[in-house]
Amino acid sequence: MGNLPDIFHPASPNHAAMFARLFSAVLTIQLLISFRDQYLYFKSQPSRIYGKPARLLGRFRLPVLSASQFMDVGFLLLLSLVFIVIGFLPRLFALSALICYVFYFNSILSLAYVQRKTNLLPLVLLILVVSPSVDEHLFAASTTWELVLVKIGLSQVYLSAGIQKLQQSGWDWCTGRSVQAYLLENYLWSDRRAGLLVAQNRKLCAVLATLTLAFELTFWIIIFIPSLTCIYLAAVVLFHTGTLATMRINYGKYLLPVYMVFFTDLAFWAKDKFGL
């Protein structure tokens, strides 16, 4: 088990700064890929169907953006992320990206691959704003509490989902009946055969339900036992690929930048090896 207080004592290299760059680079790519789609969604006026978007922190109603304001905020978000990637005033631009995130994503919150799926992005950006290490050189001594906090944020997504399943369905969730029903429901919506094929095998549904619950309830262990990270990352890939193929749930898209928290060592190795 790691010694938690050590995460507040500086050590080299600067994992927080490396994570900031990796996170921003992957998020920039994801935004560029989906920018047109998100603009078209914004133009479709989703609030006329879904009603007003969620309040910030459950309290503050955000102003409605015009199409040009939406474009401007999106462009500023991209620009801020690019500046973080190249290491130009990264904390300042993390703050800029955080503000832009709030306005940009609030406007399209009902989009299928946004909804709760981008929730970790502002938390990560906030951590980057607060972290003094982010402004330092990549090989300067830095703290690692930032990475631990990001991992805790990731763990909360899975742990909370697992706890809610236990609270609402109990251990009956492992029988696979609910999974079978949700897969069938999704099939009726989408006519996707992958979901139906799984739903037709009740034992397979039970196995998947049990594995999902086990994965969600134990993901946090990797914070304390980093040697299990590879096993859990493989499980993450299987889990998100499976839910995407069978139920069209795309959590991977905006969790991928956050998952860069596990690849800072690899990035330093690549930087050292290839002189990037």
Next chain:
Amino acid sequence: MVFYLLFFIVVCGILAGVTIVRKDAWPFSWYPMYAAPHAPEKVTVIRIALQAREGSVTWWRSRFYRYPEYTGRRLLQLQKAAAKRTGHAVFITLERNKLLLEVLRLIESEDASASHYKAFHIVERTVGDNLVPHDRTLEIVSFSELRNGKPA
């Protein structure tokens, strides 16, 4: 260091708080999706199909697939409400028409060939014992009736 320790504790506290209190405060969430118990025999969805002028019927598919799902869920809620509250039929029909007009707007904004269609089919979909979909058309609502505001 005290500030960062406090920040660390506060963030952990908020994450734990939303999980325990089971309440969303965007962007913090308790992630309750697919947690409720469900049963295959209770699976019922309402889908909207489009009838073309020449008579063929196809499912309404949007570039943004949650639109058909959400409107289907709303129609199912309205259908259940109509079954319970007989005195509110006019309001429920008005609400349904308002929703279908929004669907029409979405179709016209996404599909240049929207003029080829003439009516909505509101279809209830269930699964039988052998997990084969069973479709039942509940209602046919013509576009002209919707646009003219006449009762369907």
